Amino acid sequence: MNVQEAVHRKRAVRQFADRPLADDDLAAILEAGRRAHSAKNRQRWSFILVRDRERLAQLATLGPWCGHVAGAAAAVALVTPDPRLPGAALSITWDLGGAAAQMMLVAWERGVGSCPATVYEAERARELLGYPDDQHCEFMLSFGYPADPDELTRPNREGGRRPTEELVHLEAW
Numbered sequence: 001m002n003v004q005e006a007v008h009r010k011r012a013v014r015q016f017a018d019r020p021l022a023d024d025d026l027a028a029i030l031e032a033g034r035r036a037h038s039a040k041n042r043q044r045w046s047f048i049l050v051r052d053r054e055r056l057a058q059l060a061t062l063g064p065w066c067g068h069v070a071g072a073a074a075a076v077a078l079v080t081p082d083p084r085l086p087g088a089a090l091s092i093t094w095d096l097g098g099a100a101a102q103m104m105l106v107a108w109e110r111g112v113g114s115c116p117a118t119v120y121e122a123e124r125a126r127e128l129l130g131y132p133d134d135q136h137c138e139f140m141l142s143f144g145y146p147a148d149p150d151e152l153t154r155p156n157r158e159g160g161r162r163p164t165e166e167l168v169h170l171e172a173w
Contacts, residue, residue: 013113016144036099039091063120072142082136
């Protein structure tokens with residue numbers, strides 16, 4: 001599968017098979033995040049890999065749409081300086097989005113499903129994950145082999161994305 005094909009076919013997976021991820025799959029996913037673009041090469045991210053079932057269940061309670069984390073083989077908490085603090089660079093969020101996208105695409109290429117989760121309870125996340133006070137975690141990614149392997153080859157749904165002509169403006173709006 002090439003990158004364009006992975007981008008076209010990738011979908012969110014929220015139901016995972018009950019088996020661990022292979023170490024080489026996890027290593028490739030984390031390396032994809034590490035190699036992501038970064039403004040001025042600052043690399044202002046850290047990744048906390050979680051595989052412990054009890055901790056995954058706890059992370060699944062950090063927001064109303066985090067439930068899929070409980071059934072994942074692994075989750076990666078995406079930790080950065082808080083981009084909302086005075087003087088913080090907006091590029092932190094740009095960089096983190098790129099790292100997350102690359103991790104999810106490499107996972108898909110390797111037959112691993114993923115889904116992002118928004119953390120609504122930041123202080124509880126800090127208690128569970130132990131990152132320093134000057135860091136912030138607003139997003140996690142769940143990873144696992146899909147419970148239904150057909151998810152990897154199922155065609156995209158009709159109407160799932162806005163048409164290109166609605167999104168692209170030539171030369172100006």
